[in-house]
Amino acid sequence: xxxxxxPDIHITVSEGASLELRCNYSYGATPxxxxxxxxxxxxxxxxxxxxxxxxxxxxxxxFEAEFKRSQSSFNLRKPSVHWSDAAEYFCAxxxxxxxxxxxxxxxxxxxxx
Amino acid sequence: xxxxxxxxxxxxxxxxxxxxxxxxxISGHATLYWYQQILGQGPKLLIQFQNNGVVDxxxxxxxxxxxxRLKGVDSTxxxxxxxxxxxxxxxxxxxxxxxxxxxxGPGTRLTVL
Numbered sequence: 001x002x003x004x005x006x007p008d009i010h011i012t013v014s015e016g017a018s019l020e021l022r023c024n025y026s027y028g029a030t031p032x033x034x035x036x037x038x039x040x041x042x043x044x045x046x047x048x049x050x051x052x053x054x055x056x057x058x059x060x061x062x063f064e065a066e067f068k069r070s071q072s073s074f075n076l077r078k079p080s081v082h083w084s085d086a087a088e089y090f091c092a093x094x095x096x097x098x099x100x101x102x103x104x105x106x107x108x109x110x111x112x113x
Numbered sequence: 114x115x116x117x118x119x120x121x122x123x124x125x126x127x128x129x130x131x132x133x134x135x136x137x138x139i140s141g142h143a144t145l146y147w148y149q150q151i152l153g154q155g156p157k158l159l160i161q162f163q164n165n166g167v168v169d170x171x172x173x174x175x176x177x178x179x180x181x182r183l184k185g186v187d188s189t190x191x192x193x194x195x196x197x198x199x200x201x202x203x204x205x206x207x208x209x210x211x212x213x214x215x216x217x218g219p220g221t222r223l224t225v226l
Binding site: 004034036041042043044045046049090092100101103104105106 | 117119153154155156157158161169204206214215216217218219220222
């Protein structure tokens, strides 16, 4: 069965600093991988997704993620964080065939001015 | 393009009462999902519809939860009777087809006292 681990529950960075949020997955085949962001009181907004092809994926709001099969990872990065990026970030894996998403427990990002 | 609509946004009830949530997916989206997001956790799939048929309801507590999508468009999720542990955010999502990206609504925050 597929699973997702987001090892960091909370991360605090200063505005303008770089960011990397970790995501590790467990799945037997090539998974579909997603990063969503959830602002307080809001639903989940898709940042980016990986289905196949180029392992470096560009998303909205200046985010990117890299799929590393050998490490079973799909880490989210941003070179310079803005105060408006403070939110909770969820990694999800989708099983090809069933298309059922399994979400990680999320990483809450705090941005210091 | 209008997003996924949900109502109400907030609901407070006492245990053993019943409650219903409504979701209107993005126009043309055949697949509709209901998720439960307990505080501090990632969303967990409750039920998935393809048009008006149920694809997956393996994690729906069927003794108290029910859902329908009679005309293959909007959907309702009902809880009867509610328990304290049902306090959560209930998210609705939709996708064009099963293999496509899921788009989420703002959610309904349920508090059971």
